[in-house]
Amino acid sequence: MQKEQLYKGSLSTIVLKLLNDKGKMYGYQITREVETITAGKLVITEGALYPTLHKLEAKGLLSVEIETVNNRPRKYYFLTENGKKETVTLLNEMKAFIRNMNVLLNPKPA
Template sequence: MANSNLYKGSLSTVILKLLKETDRMYGYEITQKVKALTNGELSITEGALYPALHKLEAEGFLEVELVKVDNRFRKYYRLTESGSKETTLKLSELERYIQTMQQLVNPKLI
């Protein structure tokens, strides 16, 4: 996608949705899942992902589990109970936004 500004505001929602579907994931896994689901159209950089993960954790929406894998520690992220509720709210909000934008961009389809 040429203009990444169009989806930057949705990054937290994307992370929350993936974690709701997958139980727990680590950062690189999240980036690869997004790339696979969008056929390479969307690519999340580490510079965008980790601040978003840390913010979600600080807000109480994620909990972190450190797991030793091949003599290295990997941080797995999982939703808290409030994170699960926030995911539902964010997805509903995003869906309403997409519908509104669809009305503006292509009103004949509605």
């Protein structure tokens, strides 16, 4: 996804949250959207994204709907009920991670 190792483990959270907000998206669109939102600071590689989408689908968190636009197939992904629940869980874990990092990296002046 990026040079930095930090982003490892955050891709699923990002994808699920985007789908949660947008309703449905296709892979290529997700890469564009993330790049736009973060002003190019975060670039999701397709080598990371597609396997992740397939994994989330296999886990029953996403469903697929194929549409053909301009003679090219698009695979739209959207959250299942379990996917919605998992999104909440992962967002809470991310918040907890950030809280813990703030505690560790900005210790209160005792």
